[in-house]
Amino acid sequence: MEQEKIEEIKKKISVLKWDKMRNQINPGKLAQLSALESELRQLEESA
Structure with missing residues (x-):
């Protein structure tokens, strides 16, 4: 499931x-990208 x-x-x-x-990204999507990247790092560290 984690995978x-x-x-x-x-x-x-x-x-x-x-x-x-x-260059077709708005500030909301940029924030979402940042959040997803940090979530991914946390998941990979705990896996």
Whole structure:
């Protein structure tokens, strides 16, 4: 289950990073990206 959640977060991060790369990201999405990255780090550390 943890692994599925990690994969889901990685997918969301890659989509947000793609938007950021194309300069089509708003502050809300940028905050979401940051939150997802920290959540991913925590999950990987506890796994």
